Amino acid sequence: MRVLYFAWLRQKIGLAEEEAAPPPDEVRDVAGLIRWLAARSPGHAAAFAEPRLVRAAVNQEFATPDTPVAPGDEVAFFPPVTGG
Amino acid sequence: MRVLYFAWLRQKIGLAEEEAAPPPDEVRDVAGLIRWLAARSPGHAAAFAEPRLVRAAVNQEFATPDTPVAPGDEVAFFPPVTGG
Amino acid sequence: MATVRVQEALFDLAAETAALTAGRTDVGAVASFLGVCRADDGLAAMVLEHYPAMTERALRRIAAEAEARWPLTGCTVIHRVGRILPGEPIVLVLTASTHRAAALESCAFLIDWLKTRAPFWKCEEFADGTRRWVEARADDEAAAARWGEQVAADAPGEGAPARRQREAEPAAE
Amino acid sequence: MATVRVQEALFDLAAETAALTAGRTDVGAVASFLGVCRADDGLAAMVLEHYPAMTERALRRIAAEAEARWPLTGCTVIHRVGRILPGEPIVLVLTASTHRAAALESCAFLIDWLKTRAPFWKCEEFADGTRRWVEARADDEAAAARWGEQVAADAPGEGAPARRQREAEPAAE
Numbered sequence: 001m002r003v004l005y006f007a008w009l010r011q012k013i014g015l016a017e018e019e020a021a022p023p024p025d026e027v028r029d030v031a032g033l034i035r036w037l038a039a040r041s042p043g044h045a046a047a048f049a050e051p052r053l054v055r056a057a058v059n060q061e062f063a064t065p066d067t068p069v070a071p072g073d074e075v076a077f078f079p080p081v082t083g084g
Numbered sequence: 085m086r087v088l089y090f091a092w093l094r095q096k097i098g099l100a101e102e103e104a105a106p107p108p109d110e111v112r113d114v115a116g117l118i119r120w121l122a123a124r125s126p127g128h129a130a131a132f133a134e135p136r137l138v139r140a141a142v143n144q145e146f147a148t149p150d151t152p153v154a155p156g157d158e159v160a161f162f163p164p165v166t167g168g
Numbered sequence: 169m170a171t172v173r174v175q176e177a178l179f180d181l182a183a184e185t186a187a188l189t190a191g192r193t194d195v196g197a198v199a200s201f202l203g204v205c206r207a208d209d210g211l212a213a214m215v216l217e218h219y220p221a222m223t224e225r226a227l228r229r230i231a232a233e234a235e236a237r238w239p240l241t242g243c244t245v246i247h248r249v250g251r252i253l254p255g256e257p258i259v260l261v262l263t264a265s266t267h268r269a270a271a272l273e274s275c276a277f278l279i280d281w282l283k284t285r286a287p288f289w290k291c292e293e294f295a296d297g298t299r300r301w302v303e304a305r306a307d308d309e310a311a312a313a314r315w316g317e318q319v320a321a322d323a324p325g326e327g328a329p330a331r332r333q334r335e336a337e338p339a340a341e
Numbered sequence: 342m343a344t345v346r347v348q349e350a351l352f353d354l355a356a357e358t359a360a361l362t363a364g365r366t367d368v369g370a371v372a373s374f375l376g377v378c379r380a381d382d383g384l385a386a387m388v389l390e391h392y393p394a395m396t397e398r399a400l401r402r403i404a405a406e407a408e409a410r411w412p413l414t415g416c417t418v419i420h421r422v423g424r425i426l427p428g429e430p431i432v433l434v435l436t437a438s439t440h441r442a443a444a445l446e447s448c449a450f451l452i453d454w455l456k457t458r459a460p461f462w463k464c465e466e467f468a469d470g471t472r473r474w475v476e477a478r479a480d481d482e483a484a485a486a487r488w489g490e491q492v493a494a495d496a497p498g499e500g501a502p503a504r505r506q507r508e509a510e511p512a513a514e
Contacts, residue, residue, distance in 0.1 A: 084432055084456035144225060166290045167289070180355070197376060200373045201372050206368065266379065275445070
């Protein structure tokens with residue numbers, strides 16, 4: 001699974017992207033992936049400390065906490081968008 | 085009193101402008117001026133035949149039938165505006 | 169202070185837009201509306217007539233109304249007159265503000281009011297030589313009416329009576 | 342078919358506008374919105390980051406939504422990324438239609454949806470060297486919400502599940 005980080009999530013984690021292989025029986029959706037990633041490092045923990053500030057996309061589509069994730073997916077985490 | 089005509093009123097009357105001296109005791113407002121002008125020629129009568137299609141301005145301000153008119157005023161008649 | 173012009177010549181959209189932001193860093197949004205001459209029903213040209221002594225004053229008042237309603241950093245209204253060919257622009261409205269809502273809303277307001285409160289008349293010329301005066305549209309009146317009545321005070325010395333400017337009523341009953 | 346671009350370079354407003362009317366005589370109205378970088382609080386530059394694999398698809402979907410809702414003859418969305426200086430444009434939305442209401446409304450719609458549904462993030466750089474990520478605004482969310490939910494069908498082959506695109510909910514509760 002390819003995981004991407006943007007804006008201040010990227011800065012707190014110190015990575016723009018990483019490969020992750022969460023156990024499929026434990027991580028089934030976006031919310032589960034966040035819990036699993038948050039345990040990876042202090043930076044991850046800081047980035048996901050306030051889940052209400054975090055948005056996600058699965059395979060380049062905006063996602064919600066219950067959006068399924070599976071091996072091979074591209075999952076991105078970022079703050080609410082501020083373009084325009 | 086200077087009277088101006090625009091668009092199809094100008095064409096029906098055959099004049100872009102004319103001097104008029106309506107009797108002040110007879111013509112006190114826009115509606116009175118229209119009645120007085122309509123008797124001037126067949127062209128005037130045709131132009132003012134459907135008063136609901138005619139708009140007016142007195143001294144370059146949009147006017148209504150009861151807007152006063154007096155000697156020295158500039159009064160314009162035209163169809164509803166279609167700019168923009 | 170709004171820029172208001174009535175002219176036969178074409179105008180330069182990029183230059184007019186640049187003028188609203190030049191030398192300032194408080195402009196966050198520029199909205200524009202460009203009215204363009206269509207070739208409906210074989211139209212060959214549109215001839216725009218106006219009331220010169222009144223036109224610029226009317227445009228200036230409409231712009232002042234927008235400036236009274238929204239916090240604009242700039243506002244430009246340019247209306248062409250004379251003979252206009254299909255595909256050519258007829259009117260340009262530009263509004264600038266710190267935030268987008270003010271720019272977008274005032275731009276829509278300006279074109280709605282301009283269509284019903286500025287002394288312009290369009291005559292259509294067709295390929296077969298016939299001519300037809302464009303009739304005012306009831307939905308233009310409705311679009312203008314949704315913005316309510318004038319709120320800006322008339323500028324000092326702008327004609328004696330404080331009569332409110334409107335176009336809804338016929339000049340005679 | 343809308344024109345959608347993401348680029349670092351400046352864009353040419355006049356050329357983009359001309360492209361929407363070139364060679365056609367059914368365009369009666371062109372509305373535009375230009376978002377410009379302000380220098381609030383001593384801002385020195387705005388750095389725009391985006392999600393390249395997703396951005397153009399998101400913009401294309403937003404433009405398709407506008408085309409599904411209004412009878413547009415053309416639609417252009419250009420969003421800049423990278424380092425943007427005060428006074429420079431950030432985003433351009435252009436809409437063309439036969440009549441003005443469709444152009445004006447769809448232009449407002451596009452910038453509202455773009456602000457809440459396209460993956461861009463702004464980082465402000467100040468003269469003293471500090472940086473700050475711009476926070477999303479509740480009133481941008483409200484402005485987008487007034488247009489309701491997506492009505493356009495997703496384009497074929499545009500990602501498997503027909504999940505509706507939205508940004509309102511956090512990714513985790």
